[in-house]
Amino acid sequence: MLVTETSQAMALREADRLRREFVSLVSHELRTPLATIRGYAETVMSRPWSEEIRQECLENISTGCERLTELVDNLLDISSLEKGTLRIEPEPLFLPDLVSRIVYAERQNRARPPEIVIRFPQEFPIVQADPKRIEQVLHNLIDNAVKYSAQGEPITVSGEVRTDRKTVVVRVEDRGMGIPPECLTRVFERFYRVSTQETAGIEGSGLGLAICKGIIERHGGQIWANSSLGHGSVFSFSLPLDPDTKPNGNEA
Amino acid sequence: MKTILVVEDDRRLARLVELNLTAAGYNIVVYHDGDGALAYLQTNCPDLVLLDLMLPTVTGWDLLQYIQEVERLAQIPILAISALAQPEEQQRTLATGATAYLVKPFGINQLFNSVESLLGSPNET
Numbered sequence: 046m047l048v049t050e051t052s053q054a055m056a057l058r059e060a061d062r063l064r065r066e067f068v069s070l071v072s073h074e075l076r077t078p079l080a081t082i083r084g085y086a087e088t089v090m091s092r093p094w095s096e097e098i099r100q101e102c103l104e105n106i107s108t109g110c111e112r113l114t115e116l117v118d119n120l121l122d123i124s125s126l127e128k129g130t131l132r133i134e135p136e137p138l139f140l141p142d143l144v145s146r147i148v149y150a151e152r153q154n155r156a157r158p159p160e161i162v163i164r165f166p167q168e169f170p171i172v173q174a175d176p177k178r179i180e181q182v183l184h185n186l187i188d189n190a191v192k193y194s195a196q197g198e199p200i201t202v203s204g205e206v207r208t209d210r211k212t213v214v215v216r217v218e219d220r221g222m223g224i225p226p227e228c229l230t231r232v233f234e235r236f237y238r239v240s241t242q243e244t245a246g247i248e249g250s251g252l253g254l255a256i257c258k259g260i261i262e263r264h265g266g267q268i269w270a271n272s273s274l275g276h277g278s279v280f281s282f283s284l285p286l287d288p289d290t291k292p293n294g295n296e297a
Numbered sequence: 298m299k300t301i302l303v304v305e306d307d308r309r310l311a312r313l314v315e316l317n318l319t320a321a322g323y324n325i326v327v328y329h330d331g332d333g334a335l336a337y338l339q340t341n342c343p344d345l346v347l348l349d350l351m352l353p354t355v356t357g358w359d360l361l362q363y364i365q366e367v368e369r370l371a372q373i374p375i376l377a378i379s380a381l382a383q384p385e386e387q388q389r390t391l392a393t394g395a396t397a398y399l400v401k402p403f404g405i406n407q408l409f410n411s412v413e414s415l416l417g418s419p420n421e422t
Contacts, residue, residue: 069383076380080402084313087404087405092320104307156308 065236070238070251073114081109119252123235126259133263135173140215141165144202145175147183151191159191164203169244172213174283178260179284185253186217186280193278194221206286212266216281224272231271233258257282299416300324301421302343302358303305305332306352310401314347314378317405318412322419331355348370350379350390358393365393365394374415378403 088094089102125131126254144163150157183202190200201218224232228239235255261282271277301323305311308329315325327344329333331352338360346364350357357377363368377395381388389397399411 073380076382076401077310080380081307081309081313083402084310084405088313088317091405092315098316101312105313108309231367 046089055056062100067235067251071116073119075113078109078116081105082113085109086252088201119256122251122259122296126256129223129265131259133175133260135175135264136169138174138179139169139171140179140204140213143168144183144204144215146203147180147187151187151220155191157196159194160199161187161195162199163200166205169204170206170213170286172286173263174284175260177255178264180283182257182260183217185213185257187251190219190221191219191279194219198277200241207283211286213286214283216279218277218279220277223274223279224270225274226272229270229272233268242276254280276288299344299419300325300326300341301345301347301412301416302334302337302341303327303347304329304331304357305347305349305351306330307349310349310378314408317408321399321409321412323416325413331357331360334360338364338367341367343373345412346373346375347412348375348377348395350377350381350386356391361390361393361395376411376415 058140086291087104089099089106094102122131141163144165148161148163151161153156157168170184187200187202196201199221202215203218204213204215218227231237232252233241236251237255238251258268261284264284266284268276268282282288301318303318304309304327305314305327306329311327311329315327321326323351324335326341326376328337335355338356346360348357352360357379361375361377363376364373374396375376375394377390377398378401379390379398380401383389387400390398396415397411399407
């Protein structure tokens with residue numbers, strides 16, 4: 046009995062610690078785009094700048110607003126997942142096309158485009174999935190791969206059909222810093238972030254992977270990670286292939 | 298002209314500071330990581346360092362410590378700029394050797410006031 050109470054108390058304390066850590070992380074994450082928006086807005090009004098610099102300021106304000114919107118969206122997604130009301134709208138989806146589109150956008154949107162290799166078999170089946178949500182997952186995994194790798198380290202996005210032909214698996218593989226084994230089981234937890242000397246300064250709210258896990262599980266799939274410290278990580282997710290397979294719990 | 302070393306990994310914020318302080322008449326040197334700043338400090342002695350704290354690999358606190366330890370650099374005023382808003386973080390940073398602490402998001406006037414109070418106006422000697 047005593048043991049149960051102690052472990053419950055420990056779990057509560059841990060939950061409370063994570064919540065407090067989350068509040069300070071969110072505060073930090075909100076402050077960075079806010080600093081961009083406030084700073085450039087005040088700058089553009091402060092002097093008769095050249096047209097070129099005015100344009101640069103306005104673009105930065107716009108980007109800051111996008112980052113802030115993304116963060117607020119993530120917070121809403123987490124809240125929906127907790128309440129079980131996250132909407133999934135499945136439709137026939139050809140994953141290789143979606144991956145190409147996301148990778149193209151990644152290359153366009155970054156000042157120093159990452160090297161991303163796409164590997165899908167020539168014939169790949171169509172799955173039933175929500176394109177926007179799967180895009181969100183892939184975007185998140187690729188973004189993490191870029192964030193936790195050094196400049197120039199290649200990232201591979203690949204797909205395969207499992208031999209039982211009931212599931213497809215998509216993997217995002219990097220050759221970055223990797224994840225310590227003791228952290229690997231926790232990376233999909235809400236608010237959890239790997240904290241090592243190497244990850245210091247890398248921004249994140251600890252929400253992305255928790256949202257990915259929620260989305261994939263709502264599709265009836267699974268998500269998991271493998272990693273070798275110092276050599277890179279592989280994040281994989283599976284999606285059921287049988288068109289009759291109903292997405293997991295789409296009652297909302 | 299007074300030289301300010303700006304160490305900030307967020308490129309937009311680094312550019313924001315550079316744009317405003319250059320227009321105000323300071324000479325600005327920007328590094329987006331601690332390693333670059335460390336290499337710069339080995340052969341240069343700026344008049345002020347504007348330092349973000351959460352930097353990859355060599356952090357702002359590492360740089361703070363380095364500057365304190367090198368006699369040639371120890372007198373340089375350091376303005377820490379961070380999104381870490383908790384009083385504990387500010388106290389820890391000031392205790393490590395920062396002269397002042399500016400929390401993001403900061404106003405342009407706050408930036409000018411902090412820099413001027415630590416350094417004097419751009420052309421003062």
